Amino acid sequence: MKTKWLTVLLLFALLVPASCTTSQPGPPVISPSLPASLSFPTPAPVSAVIEAASASAPSADPFTLISQESLFATMEDLTAIQPYSGWRSSATEGEQEAIDYIAERLGEFEYLQGLGLELERQSFHVFTATELWETRLHLTVDGQEIEVPADGLRGHRDDIIKALRCDSDGTLNDSEPNPTVVEGPVVLARSADEINELAPAELEDRVLFVDYAAIDRAILGKREAAQIASNLVAKEPVGLVLVTRFSNKAGESHGTFVGDVSALNYVEKGTFPPILYVRLEDLGQAGIASWDDLTRVQAARLTWDADVFSPGTSANLAARIPSASLRASPGADPSEAVILGAHIDSPNSPGAMDNGSGSAILLEVARVLNEAQTQPETDLYLVWFGSEELGLYGSYHFVSTHQELLDRTLAMLQTDCLLRPLDGIEAYLNLITWSYGRLGDERLTWPDYLKSEADRRGVWIYAGNYYGVESDNTAFTGFDVPNANMIYMNYPEMEPIGGVHYAGHMHDPYDTVELAREVGDVLEQMAGVALAAALETGRDDPALRTARRPDRRALFVASHTEAVHMSPTTFTDLGMALAWEGFDVDLIPYGQAVTPADLEDADLTVVLPVVDYPSLAGNTDLYDEVWSMEEIASLEAHVAQGGLLVLTNSAHRLKYNNRVEDPNEDWGDVNSLATRFGVTYHDGVLEGTEARTRGMSPLVKGVEILKLAEANGVPFTVTRGRTLAQIDGEPVAALVDYGDSGGQVLVLADVGMLGNSGEEPINLPFWLNLARYARSR
Known part of the structure; x- marks a missing residue:
């Protein structure tokens, strides 16, 4: 039985596994048998295990210091948290205890402390x-x-x-x-x-x-x-x-x-x-x-x-290990960075592999660097994300609140996760990313780089492309950060028999350390790849970004958009299209008021809908988001001075793939800003998901249809302006001129027009037109 929190928490789909296109076999696996006991024993003290691992280390070469027993000792500790009481479920005491455990372990690394190891603990809301x-x-x-x-x-x-x-x-x-x-x-x-x-x-x-x-x-x-x-x-x-x-x-x-x-x-x-x-x-x-x-x-x-x-409260833990370049030049600007990530929560199961494996690997990288007294050439961020299982909340919050870091990040590697395949399935390591193939460049720069590093150490990895939600790494894609998820699986063989979750013992009560030990060599290989990402990337400084160097800036304003899925975190193809056309994609995170300074150099500003988590089915009295008069004045002045503003709305809270969730009772709040431009949104929902374009505007050149999320468009009227698309005579997109300096407002009935349903992005030509239009003004 737990001790309950005395304070009521007012703060606060399954992910689709990676899709491979090859069935190239990896190393053979051992067929498991049912253990005589699948209990959860009290683990040996981690310090004792690590001392033993250190004593047997043949040299100070970091890669020789990776220890299976050290990895499994961490996994034992993680799976011993809140057993049979939710384990490390998202946004629970168990998840918080796991983050406390990681922070305590990091505090033991004296060499890293001497380098200036910094810990950042973030708190954020999830819907339930x-x-x-x-x-x-x-x-x-x-x-x-x-x-x-x-x-x-x-x-x-x-x-x-x-x-x-x-x-x-x-x-x-x-x-x-x-x-x-x-x-x-x-x-x-x-x-x-x-x-x-x-x-x-x-x-x-x-x-x-x-x-x-x-x-x-x-x-x-x-x-x-x-x-x-x-x-x-x-x-x-x-x-x-x-x-x-x-x-x-x-x-x-x-x-x-x-x-x-x-x-x-x-x-x-x-x-x-x-x-x-x-x-x-x-x-x-x-x-x-x-x-x-x-x-x-x-x-x-x-x-x-x-x-x-509802809402509930979750957390992230980020550890920054400063780069060697900063040690040599204490007053230097922040260096480039590499980010390694894993989610700390489990899906109401022991979660040894999903994702105790990734969490342990991150801690093992820190332990090895500490023991080898090795400092990376770039800033190294180790990030344990919370509430991945509820829908990538932790990573979405992290990228939203670390925009400067994203701009200087060479690449991000997620480890999610080790699996124990069913009998007869030969799994292999995968590095899966979301390429720019839809925009004409199918290169897998980051997976290919890591693959070459793994090849040098005798580890075979498949580098693959998948246009879809993978794991926490997906959050980085819309901000043009090279990323990949490392996972041990065989998708072509697993998918037909029930999927990767079923065929790899994810999300089941047998995701235990005992089962993970049967693929211990693979776990050690994964730790080696993560360590290579941490050390070799900065030394080699490879060219990993596919899009051209940005010379324009697109700013998404999420100041009052608590729903983290309604931004470039999920509008992935839009973010990539903007990056492809030379835009740096930035975001003002939820809870941070937009200011004139934020808008000063924005070539394109997208105002996201007002959406907070207290809902009609919950308790809307907890708190309520509204635009301040200062923010409205700043946005109006930005347009009056010649800025291009995209005004959006949403009848519902959306999740990834434009999945429509609970009604958005805050849909009308945008009118305090919209009416400044002669735009008024009205109560109701537009029927239909396809709007027909009209007119000769360059914004709809070559575009016949604009796709909306299902039953999510909010009707609007404009006192002046051009209708660009409509459904049954109702405007869905309109362009409004404002002021004497060439300012314009693109009005959209549905923010879902900036995302897509997980299929081919029908609106991609529209997004490219928008980027080119913003460049040409």
């Missing part, structure tokens, strides 16, 4: 968070009550109503202790047919144990699994226990997504009883070794205390 305070399961077997380990479910990531079904008292932002306790005789159901045959009367005051395989969406597919899960909830048992079993065979369930985004996430109607999940392997102390043994369980008692917060 679920804290699992108490998840206990007692079984009565042969008349004796025995407690066994159990965990609960994390609530929906983006739907508060659904999320509250995983709140034990159903009250948002309430952290008072209020455990729900239910108990009763046990009923077993192992298949969809057995679930269907049960009548609600048979389950009255009874606890239902269900083989998770019966609702496993990784095996059944989302639609079928959701139908079975809906039927299950409709039976109204007093309590529900999902039982997982280990397997490493394709086609067999092993609990993928059980603790987060399971089929229950897609149930549309009904309330949830207390729900816990258990691993069959953890029931041995009750004398249960198989599903058939569960018939010996006479009764079960569930204790469940969970709270949902």
Whole structure:
């Protein structure tokens, strides 16, 4: 049981794995067998492990100091945080404890401290968070009550109503202790047919144990699994226990997504009883070794205390190791930089591999540099991102608040993550990036550079391109920072049998150190690649940026846009198009007021919608975002002096791929600025997702259709100006002249017109036109 926070937290889709286009085999892997025990032992003290690793180091060559045991010791510590109580789930106490642990370990490195090691801890909001305070399961077997380990479910990531079904008292932002306790005789159901045959009367005051395989969406597919899960909830048992079993065979369930985004996430109607999940392997102390043994369980008692917060609070931890050039010239300007990243949170699972592996590798890089007393040639940033599992929140916040750093960064490497492939799958290391191929340059400069470094050390890596959300590295792409994600997988073989998550033991309760040890050599290789990125990149200073050197500036104003997905973090193709045309893409982050100084040298200014996380389904009284009169005056003056301003709006909060989420009650706030230019947005939503262009403006040259997010356009009228695109006679884009100095305002009904739905970006010609138009003015 946890100690709850005394203060109510007012602050505060699964990612698609990398897509490869080759099935080139990597090193052979060992076929695993089911361990006799999949427990979570108390790890040996990390200091003892590291001392042993140091004693055996043959030389001060940093690469020889990488130690599997040091890596696994860190992973043991990370997986020991809040076990069976949410683990290191995003925006929870567990995630905060993990960041505290990393910070404490970094504080032990005396050589790095002497160089001026700096730690920065950031706090930020996420839309929802679920804290699992108490998840206990007692079984009565042969008349004796025995407690066994159990965990609960994390609530929906983006739907508060659904999320509250995983709140034990159903009250948002309430952290008072209020455990729900239910108990009763046990009923077993192992298949969809057995679930269907049960009548609600048979389950009255009874606890239902269900083989998770019966609702496993990784095996059944989302639609079928959701139908079975809906039927299950409709039976109204007093309590529900999902039982997982280990397997490493394709086609067999092993609990993928059980603790987060399971089929229950897609149930549309009904309330949830207390729900816990258990691993069959953890029931041995009750004398249960198989599903058939569960018939010996006479009764079960569930204790469940969970709270949902909206918004919730998460954190990043960034460690800066100053460059050798700064040591030689203490008064010099900041040097170039290299960023290594990994997410610290886990998906309500032990998270040894996802992403304890990446987090441990970052710490191992710091440990090795400390022991070898080696200083990198560039500033080195090691960043542990929070809340990646909820939707890349940590990395999106980091790039939004480190614009100067991005401008001087040579490259960013994310490690996410080590996997344990199912039997028969030969995985290999991948470096996946989002290339400029859509703009005519398919080079993979950063992956190819790292591949050459790995080749010199006998490590084979596949360098691949993927136009889509990968991991935290994706946040950097729209700001023209070369980046890649390093992951051990075989996408062509994994995708057809259930995907990388299923086929690699991601997001399941068997993502343990024991399983990770079976691919320990791969983990060590990944650490070597990360160390090469940290040390060799600065020495070689390779030409990695594909776009031309910028001589113009595009400024995105997110001062009142709390939704981190509604900016170049997600408008990736737009950001790349601007960079391709010679623009430095900058952003004013949420919470920072825009000033005349910010606007002074902007050739293109994009005002993003007012969107905050307190929502109509939550509590809008927590706080509310509005433009200040000073900001409005600054933006108006910028246009009056000849600036080009893009005015946007949004009927909903958007996530990546233009996914429409909760309604945006702040849609009307932009009018305090818009009316200065004769523009007024109106209540309502434009139907349709395709607007037809009209007129001869260079902004729509060669463009017939503009794509909008679904049901997200906000109607507007203009007192003067030219309509550039419309839906059923309603303007969707218009250009308004303002002032005597050539100022203009491009009015858009939907900020989603700056993003795309994950397919080919239909609006790419429009974005290129916009960049060229801004250059030509």
